[in-house]
Amino acid sequence: MQPATRSIAVAGPASAALRHRSARTATTPFVCLGCRSVQRRQQQHRRPFSGTVSTQTDLRSGLTKLTSRRLISVSGPDASKFLQGVITNNIDAPHNANGFYTGFLTAQGRVVHDVIIYPDELGPEPGKRSFLIEVDANEAMTLHKHIKRYKLRSKFNLKLLDPEERALYHAWNDVDQSGPWSKLIDEIQKDGNPRTVPDPRVPAFGSRVIVNQTSSSSSLTDNDLTPESSYHLRRFLLGIPEGQSEIISGSALPLESNMDVMNGIDFRKGCYVGQELTIRTKHRGVVRKRILPCILYSEGAAPEIPADGPGQLEALEKLLKPEVDEGVKAEMIPQGASIDKVDKKSRSAPGKWLRGIGNVGLALCRLEVMTDTVLPGETPGMYSPEQDFVVSLGGGEGSEVEAKKLKVKAFVPFWLKDVWRIEAEKAEEERRMREELLGERESDVE
Template structure:
């Protein structure tokens, strides 16, 4: 979920607004219903994402110097396949996580480009598109490149998935000039990204029309962060945000802004914190054995319709050991219902063994952690458990061998 404090009320999901006084629900101690479980297969428009066009003879060379992925193929030619990447600041902190879609011979909106010109669509957090535009203009200098923020009415971003049993693929239509379709590379099974031209219907696939809430819940269950409310601007490190495991960093390309710290962390340092999916639960209950989205607490099973939900937890709330004082185990980022994302210390909150250690330093099976916030005389709190997705565990294990 995007930060309630940074979005106009008309952009908030109905589930995030009090129907009585039209204020965000974070102002109240009781919660409104969480979004329903995502459909097994679905397609959702992503109003939280917007496109920026970068065109011109120097477009590929220009982007090559300011993003973490390689814009050039192994043959030395501009890439033609979409990819995931990030813009960093000079100290190697993440500014924007983006998808980049190469286009050739035709500028967005249908206007022709000069023969051989490169063009790219950059998909970014919609609330930050002007900030990204301002940032990249700093590096333009004499490069022959042009920028334009694309109105959502001109091009829209969609996401489709299929989690039905015994199905491993989503049957997408053949190549069509009205859209760009590609498999999301960040985590296995996450789905397909779709860029749709205005005036054309989204792909006719045999799935249910869903909301962006459904897409967000699926991201959390896969452990995939997105946008500056989850990958904190100028705070998050790309490796702590799992970008190298989500196919967003090329460690063999040439220099780019923020490369020095990223490479040094990769080859010399140990990544002790990572963004992980988390489940929250009542302090009086046992920890959940697995990560499952539960939008409706069951009163008969001890749940309460007034229970605290993840979207009510303030961003960056510190995670502490239950009943103990000491070093913070991480911090909460964003959530919905009973799940969300946290930046977690691996050796404290998980059984992941870091390089150079014989066993997880302080983690013990049965350890519990909690989130607590509010004024001293009116505190709220829940317990929280971090999970390491299998795709991330396999990638970390393979990297350490």
């Protein structure tokens, strides 16, 4: 919950201003400059959403302008070579030609920024490869400085684009491919040298549309578009984390943040910053935690999660509420709040809350504890359908808000189960081929 703010009068006699300042000083505790900067950064990460939950039509088909994202232009002879050495994906892979999801890591393998990179045919240097990097709007300047710091003698130009230069939209349509949203997409693309790219993370999520605002003659206004909160709700229900308020910069691991299952990591490319830990975790470790969608509720039995399949999202919409309880929303839960078992304290919390809206959100969950997922090489047994999990709301010490607890139901989205099934089938096929090859060699020896 955001603390209440007090307006400060800027006009009036000097004595009144001094009295007002003295009153503030007497009631407001001292906060050092370092702590103020941390608080300011946390408040930036908590971008407010709309207070209303969108209708089913908004979640099943829509077009929204992504003000929560910014674009950075990278162009020049060394642009491709530089990016290849600092991102987790392969910029030269043929399947990444239209755009791809990737991330910047620390040397210890922690995520700094998750981004989507697009080739830019309208780059400032004709004949040379140019790219657009889509990043969290609150982190755009930080990423700009990060790239500039490691540029050294590489020959490329770097520019943080103004939203008035390039506009970024997201479109989705699960209902009617010839419906009104298709016409709106045609409208925003009018004379704007548009680029429409299927979202590279999850095929069912929708498409990105990049429009050159300087040449576009579109007459669309914000009132013609879907609220951006509908985009975030859809993203939460599909379990797609985005930005550094959900993939915490400097602490989140790429595999726990679903970057591997969202096509964000190429495990066969050459060296890049943070590769060693990422590759080791993939081939020698087990990913026990993942960012998953969660439904919040206050009393009674946990909500029934719809069956797997493309229709799961439509069924989940019926569970959406603008509030969990009267006056209580997911936005009131502080980032990083521990998710614990009801009446049971574990040595380590099974989950950690990240972000939400209404009665849904995302959390980093321990798979074998909070879901019925069976990890590779292990047997089921830790998960119990009867076990409830709770998360506490933020508030002052001893306040009623602090004592309030909400129940949490985590679930694995259908697309993630499909990815795991395909990976298991591939692993089984590889195992079978190795056994056949070993049998042939033994026969040859005999």
